[in-house]
Amino acid sequence: xxxxxxxxxxxxxxxxxxxxxxxxxxxxxxxxxxxxxxxxxxxxxxxxxxxxxxxxxxxxxxxxxxxxxxxxxxxxxxxxxxxxxxxxxxxxxxxxxxxxxxxxxxxxxxxxxxxxxxxxxxxxxxxxxxxxxxxxxxxxxxxxxxxxxxxxxxxxxxxxxxxxxxxxxxxxxxxxxxxxxxxxxxxxxxxxxxxxxxxxxxxxxxxxxxxxxxxxxxxxxxxxxxxxxxxxxxxxxxxxxxxxxxxxxxxxxxxxxxxxxxxxxxxxxxxxxxxxxxxxxxxxxxxxxxxxxxxxxxxxxxxxxxxxxxxxxxxxxxxxxxxxxxxxxx
Amino acid sequence: xxxxxxxxxxxxxxxxxxxxxxxxxxxxxxxxxxxxxxxxxxxxxxxxxxxxxxxxxxxxxxxxxxxxxxxxxxxxxxxxxxxxxxxxxxxxxxxxxxxxxxxxxxxxxxxxxxxxxxxxxxxxxxxxxxxxxxxxxxxxxxxxxxxxxxxxxxxxxxxxxxxxxxxxxxxxxxxxxxxxxxxxxxxxxxxxxxxxxxxxxxxxx
Numbered sequence: 001x002x003x004x005x006x007x008x009x010x011x012x013x014x015x016x017x018x019x020x021x022x023x024x025x026x027x028x029x030x031x032x033x034x035x036x037x038x039x040x041x042x043x044x045x046x047x048x049x050x051x052x053x054x055x056x057x058x059x060x061x062x063x064x065x066x067x068x069x070x071x072x073x074x075x076x077x078x079x080x081x082x083x084x085x086x087x088x089x090x091x092x093x094x095x096x097x098x099x100x101x102x103x104x105x106x107x108x109x110x111x112x113x114x115x116x117x118x119x120x121x122x123x124x125x126x127x128x129x130x131x132x133x134x135x136x137x138x139x140x141x142x143x144x145x146x147x148x149x150x151x152x153x154x155x156x157x158x159x160x161x162x163x164x165x166x167x168x169x170x171x172x173x174x175x176x177x178x179x180x181x182x183x184x185x186x187x188x189x190x191x192x193x194x195x196x197x198x199x200x201x202x203x204x205x206x207x208x209x210x211x212x213x214x215x216x217x218x219x220x221x222x223x224x225x226x227x228x229x230x231x232x233x234x235x236x237x238x239x240x241x242x243x244x245x246x247x248x249x250x251x252x253x254x255x256x257x258x259x260x261x262x263x264x265x266x267x268x269x270x271x272x273x274x275x276x277x278x279x280x281x282x283x284x285x286x287x288x289x290x291x292x293x294x295x296x297x298x299x300x301x302x303x304x305x306x307x308x309x310x311x312x313x314x315x316x317x318x319x320x321x322x323x324x325x326x327x328x329x330x
Numbered sequence: 331x332x333x334x335x336x337x338x339x340x341x342x343x344x345x346x347x348x349x350x351x352x353x354x355x356x357x358x359x360x361x362x363x364x365x366x367x368x369x370x371x372x373x374x375x376x377x378x379x380x381x382x383x384x385x386x387x388x389x390x391x392x393x394x395x396x397x398x399x400x401x402x403x404x405x406x407x408x409x410x411x412x413x414x415x416x417x418x419x420x421x422x423x424x425x426x427x428x429x430x431x432x433x434x435x436x437x438x439x440x441x442x443x444x445x446x447x448x449x450x451x452x453x454x455x456x457x458x459x460x461x462x463x464x465x466x467x468x469x470x471x472x473x474x475x476x477x478x479x480x481x482x483x484x485x486x487x488x489x490x491x492x493x494x495x496x497x498x499x500x501x502x503x504x505x506x507x508x509x510x511x512x513x514x515x516x517x518x519x520x521x522x523x524x525x526x527x528x529x530x531x532x533x534x535x
Contacts, residue, residue, distance in 0.1 A: 035384065038383070038384040038390075039380040039381070039383055039384045040380075040383070041383055041389055041390050041391050042390060042391065042392050043390050043392040043394075046392075046394065293377060293380065293381065294377070296380045297373075297376040297377045297379070297380045298373060298376060298377075
């Protein structure tokens with residue numbers, strides 16, 4: 001009986017996370033267009049609904065009804081399966097994220113985490129890296145030079161940022177002594193001054209930079225940079241298959257925002273009179289706004305510059321950070 | 331005023347010449363450049379500028395096109411119009427044929443005849459807009475200000491020949507009686523909001 005209850009609870013949680021995050025990802029596309037437009041002195045979508053809010057529905061209808069073209073020489077099974085990998089891994093990574101503090105509904109205590117595994121951070125980082133197979137396989141299977149270049153750049157990006165994000169996370173994890181995100185969150189429950197960003201500012205910076213690279217956002221959007229390789233790995237995709245890549249990218253952005261908020265910015269601990277659930281929503285909104293802000297302001301880097309940055313600047317900094325943390329701990 | 335003040339007309343006070351950054355020669359200099367660029371905060375200047383533009387109200391450049399339209403200046407040369415005389419409501423065109431002669435792409439064609447009062451009458455007047463290059467010579471040469479360029483730039487149609495026939499170009503009588511005929515202010519005329527574009531010249535005097 002108890003096992004059945006747990007299974008039902010988990011299924012409900014998974015469905016809720018899938019629905020809410022997919023909705024958030026769709027809404028993030030609208031917010032992105034609006035924020036970028038205002039930053040570039042434009043208005044953005046204005047015609048569909050008040051201030052263009054129904055542009056979401058219009059885009060959704062367009063994506064679903066568009067013809068799904070599979071190029072003649074593409075490796076068809078891989079071409080078809082590749083877009084599924086992106087959102088699948090992005091949503092799988094969310095299984096280990098505690099979204100909110102515990103709350104009680106009708107006398108039943110709900111922990112808003114699908115599975116509280118004791119290696120949560122490792123699981124999320126690993127699954128998010130598997131997500132890089134989506135652009136890699138898509139680019140290699142679509143017999144298109146731009147797509148192939150995009151796939152090659154995917155590998156470059158993966159090799160560059162993965163080292164930095166792993167090493168950057170190591171220092172705070174040494175302080176905490178646990179890989180579970182709930183433990184990491186509880187470690188910072190002493191108010192504003194106990195946030196890990198004050199103890200590990202360098203690790204925060206490095207992990208944020210690696211997060212930009214992991215989600216292919218603007219300073220490191222080399223795998224789909226329009227001016228160089230049309231649309232990178234997604235050049236040959238159309239309709240909902242392309243939309244799946246898009247959902248995966250935005251779900252990844254939300255995952256990275258949650259990770260940064262929980263590991264460095266105090267997670268869902270209540271702050272002053274603001275309850276924890278509101279607090280973490282504010283934090284992830286601020287981080288997603290940072291994604292959009294940076295996209296509006298900064299140019300992007302070349303692949304060689306990205307490798308130079310990650311291997312020659314950020315990785316030594318991360319190692320120095322680990323060394324200093326270790327010395328202080330001893 | 332002495333002569334020096336007039337002859338020194340190349341720059342306003344406070345104009346700075348920038349010859350670009352010097353290239354680093356030694357590895358130490360290039361290291362210093364990396365440090366200088368890393369801590370200069372130029373990236374944050376960019377962030378601040380886009381944030382300032384986002385929160386500033388009313389600095390958008392978007393024209394909500396079908397509802398709002400751009401004010402065309404009087405010098406703009408869109409499809410032609412044939413105007414009427416203010417007093418007698420009859421056409422201004424006297425059929426002199428100057429526009430037909432001067433048209434460098436040979437796209438104006440007019441047929442004239444003598445009417446019952448032995449006055450010249452324009453029976454047919456067409457412009458082939460497939461060939462017209464909108465140079466404005468016809469409007470410039472017209473002695474009666476009869477053919478002018480209008481500001482109508484929305485020329486979607488089902489037929490190639492539209493907009494170029496005499497009936498399309500001539501001001502309709504009902505529009506004329508409603509006093510809606512746009513007078514052509516002449517070549518070189520300033521737009522209505524020209525005063526707002528006046529700026530001081532960036533010269534020294």
